[in-house]
Amino acid sequence: MISADHLVIAPIIIPLVAGGLMLLFEGRRREVVATIDIVATLALLAVSIVLLVQSMGEDQARAVRVYLLGNWPAEFGIVLVADRLAALMLLLTAILGCAALLFALASWHRAGSYFHPLFQFLLMGLNGAFLTGDLFNLFVFFEVLLAASYGLALHGSGRARVRSSLHYIVINLAASSFFLIGVSVIYGTAGTLNMAALAERVAALDPSERGLFEIGASILGIAFLVKAAAWPLGFWLPPLYAAASAPVAAVFAIMTKVGLYIILRLGSITAEAGGGASLFFAEGGLFTIGIATVSFAAIGMLASQDMGRLAGYSVLVSSGTVLAAIGVGGAGMTSAALFYLVSSTLTVAAFFLLVELVERGRTPADDVLAVTLEVYGADDEEDAEVESEVGIAVPAIMGVLGVAFLACALLLAGLPPLSGFVAKFAILSNLLDQHWLNVGGSVSIQGWLLLAVILVSGLTTVIAVTRAGIRTFWTFTDRELPHVRATELGAVGLLLVLCVGLTIQAGPVMRFMQTTANGLELGRPYISAVTGKAQTAPEQPERTQ
Amino acid sequence: MELVISITIGILAGSGLWLILRPRTFQVIIGLSLLSYAVNLFIFGMGRLRVGKAPVLDATVPPYLAGYADPVPQALVLTAIVISFAMTALFLVVLLAARGLSGSDHVDRVERGS
Numbered sequence: 028m029i030s031a032d033h034l035v036i037a038p039i040i041i042p043l044v045a046g047g048l049m050l051l052f053e054g055r056r057r058e059v060v061a062t063i064d065i066v067a068t069l070a071l072l073a074v075s076i077v078l079l080v081q082s083m084g085e086d087q088a089r090a091v092r093v094y095l096l097g098n099w100p101a102e103f104g105i106v107l108v109a110d111r112l113a114a115l116m117l118l119l120t121a122i123l124g125c126a127a128l129l130f131a132l133a134s135w136h137r138a139g140s141y142f143h144p145l146f147q148f149l150l151m152g153l154n155g156a157f158l159t160g161d162l163f164n165l166f167v168f169f170e171v172l173l174a175a176s177y178g179l180a181l182h183g184s185g186r187a188r189v190r191s192s193l194h195y196i197v198i199n200l201a202a203s204s205f206f207l208i209g210v211s212v213i214y215g216t217a218g219t220l221n222m223a224a225l226a227e228r229v230a231a232l233d234p235s236e237r238g239l240f241e242i243g244a245s246i247l248g249i250a251f252l253v254k255a256a257a258w259p260l261g262f263w264l265p266p267l268y269a270a271a272s273a274p275v276a277a278v279f280a281i282m283t284k285v286g287l288y289i290i291l292r293l294g295s296i297t298a299e300a301g302g303g304a305s306l307f308f309a310e311g312g313l314f315t316i317g318i319a320t321v322s323f324a325a326i327g328m329l330a331s332q333d334m335g336r337l338a339g340y341s342v343l344v345s346s347g348t349v350l351a352a353i354g355v356g357g358a359g360m361t362s363a364a365l366f367y368l369v370s371s372t373l374t375v376a377a378f379f380l381l382v383e384l385v386e387r388g389r390t391p392a393d394d395v396l397a398v399t400l401e402v403y404g405a406d407d408e409e410d411a412e413v414e415s416e417v418g419i420a421v422p423a424i425m426g427v428l429g430v431a432f433l434a435c436a437l438l439l440a441g442l443p444p445l446s447g448f449v450a451k452f453a454i455l456s457n458l459l460d461q462h463w464l465n466v467g468g469s470v471s472i473q474g475w476l477l478l479a480v481i482l483v484s485g486l487t488t489v490i491a492v493t494r495a496g497i498r499t500f501w502t503f504t505d506r507e508l509p510h511v512r513a514t515e516l517g518a519v520g521l522l523l524v525l526c527v528g529l530t531i532q533a534g535p536v537m538r539f540m541q542t543t544a545n546g547l548e549l550g551r552p553y554i555s556a557v558t559g560k561a562q563t564a565p566e567q568p569e570r571t572q
Numbered sequence: 573m574e575l576v577i578s579i580t581i582g583i584l585a586g587s588g589l590w591l592i593l594r595p596r597t598f599q600v601i602i603g604l605s606l607l608s609y610a611v612n613l614f615i616f617g618m619g620r621l622r623v624g625k626a627p628v629l630d631a632t633v634p635p636y637l638a639g640y641a642d643p644v645p646q647a648l649v650l651t652a653i654v655i656s657f658a659m660t661a662l663f664l665v666v667l668l669a670a671r672g673l674s675g676s677d678h679v680d681r682v683e684r685g686s
Contacts, residue, residue, distance in 0.1 A: 163648055163651070166651075166652075167651060167655070170655045170659070173659075174658065174659065174662065177662055177666070181666065181669075184669075185673075186673050186674060189666065189669050189670045189673050189674075190670060190674070190680075192666055193597065193666055193667065193670050193679065194679070196659075196662070196663050196666060197592070197600055197604065197663070197679075200604050200608075200656075200659055200663065201592065201604070201607070203655075203656070203659070204607050204608060204610075204611045207611045207614075207615060207648075207652055208611055208614060210615075210648070211611075211614060211615040211617075211618040211645065211648065212618060214618055214619070214644065214645065214648070215617075215618030215619070215620075220644075
């Protein structure tokens with residue numbers, strides 16, 4: 028094997044080694060541990076950029092790279108597969124990792140002993156879940172990332188964190204049972220757990236077995252929907268993300284995307300082999316769930332009293348929109364959904380970080396319910412004080428945070444000019460195009476529904492975020508100014524600049540998403556790359572000696 | 573034997589499910605354990621039930637699938653057992669932390685009527 032081929036496994040090896048190394052310090056020598064963490068995360072970023080660039084090349088052999096663990100052929104051993112989609116998700120993970128780490132280094136990483144090792148193990152689980160080509164291995168990586176996430180969710184301790192983590196752990200353990208049941212039913216009927224081999228077996232499956240197989244696939248799908256926090260399986264998310272410390276919540280923003288990624292991946296592979304029909308849900312199932320998730324999240328946003336929960340619900344909006352878009356199907360829609368996924372993940376992560384900075388200056392009295400205040404005559408007091416408030420300058424730091432907040436609001440709501448708008452516009456325009464082209468001149472009810480839900484959720488986002496913004500930035504007279512460090516602002520800035528970059532480079536990025544989606548739509552290159560991968564026999568014996 | 577196994581799985585899963593829905597954290601953890609036992613047995617079952625067959629190749633047994641048990645589910649079960657064991661231990665820690673912080677073993681930290 029050429030050494031460059033080993034690059035595929037690097038996103039798993041690097042955090043594993045770094046995390047293990049850091050454990051040796053037993054929570055002491057923070058500078059050393061932090062340095063290891065920084066080096067490992069930057070290495071991860073570099074590797075994922077290289078993988079992405081290589082996957083974009085014309086060379087077909089590099090577009091879908093298969094790595095045989097232990098050099099066993101695909102069906103017998105476990106494989107890792109790095110194609111465009113996987114590389115994209117790896118890069119997104121690495122970027123979020125860098126931003127969250129930068130933010131955490133300012134102060135948060137001191138809130139508990141094992142932040143850095145857990146952080147690396149979380150990244151390892153995420154990368155593994157994106158790279159694996161095998162269902163059971165996927166389960167293992169899910170558990171790795173969940174175990175790390177339980178620890179991270181508790182980071183900083185405190186009542187709210189312990190309580191929401193307790194719920195989170197129970198729900199995920201139950202979901203893991205679903206996962207295992209689904210996996211074992213699939214193994215029992217199809218006889219393999221390799222995703223690509225599975226696709227080939229499904230086509231040839233006996234009709235009597237087919238029903239059982241689909242039941243297995245659906246049970247598996249439920250596990251993924253729990254991870255993606257789809258309605259009605261996502262009630263655990265807002266309290267957990269609101270309670271989690273900011274850098275942790277920012278990395279968690281990608282965790283819901285793991286579920287979405289797997290749904291997309293398995294949907295593509297099995298649709299190719301199974302004659303186009305999605306295996307996971309009946310026609311329109313994903314779409315309905317997505318719509319319900321967005322609706323629930325939009326209402327939740329309006330009802331949110333604090334910004335942490337608001338950010339939590341914006342995660343739900345993001346995963347619901349992607350689900351609905353995937354549910355509509357078609358390469359154009361998938362590419363738009365991918366663009367939205369990237370943009371919204373970066374935005375939500377930035378929002379979580381920003382919320383923590385803004386809330387830092389909050390006094391406990393500010394926690395009076397926002398709506399209650401508006402209802403019970405808070406306005407009257409303000410009228411009396413109006414004159415004295417004239418001419419108060421906005422402190423510089425609040426000004427900077429305010430601009431970042433505005434950018435987040437625009438991105439979340441999908442208003443021009445930032446990438447949130449481009450993403451939603453792409454989804455809507457694809458929706459309209461697709462229907463006008465296919466169904467001679469009329470958009471179906473489903474299409475209108477998605478259109479309405481996306482626009483209305485944008486509106487409720489504007490309302491909710493504006494209300495939070497007004498209360499935070501325009502009524503600051505008696506609150507302490509938050510102490511913000513440059514690195515923390517830098518982390519938020521990094522994510523927001525990337526969103527701006529996505530807007531400016533929307534054309535090339537969209538073309539990349541388009542080729543990714545086309546690759547997914549075909550499915551065949553992935554399947555044949557995995558099943559056709561022969562052992563690298565001639566060279567191997569020399570190496571093992 | 574199929575009947576015995578399925579009834580066992582059913583009882584375990586049913587009791588586990590009922591316990592998960594109970595309000596005390598200790599009941600929930602026992603429920604999760606029972607559920608994971610049920611799932612482990614189920615994974616075994618999906619490899620087809622065989623009596624007295626080893627999953628390891630043996631020179632005296634003819635090399636046909638009929639002579640062997642399926643080794644893959646056994647490997648899967650082994651992994652699943654280890655993972656669920658670790659997760660239960662982890663949950664136990666969080667459970668104790670929650671009990672210590674709030675002084676209540678209710679999953680929502682709110683006693684009825686208080």
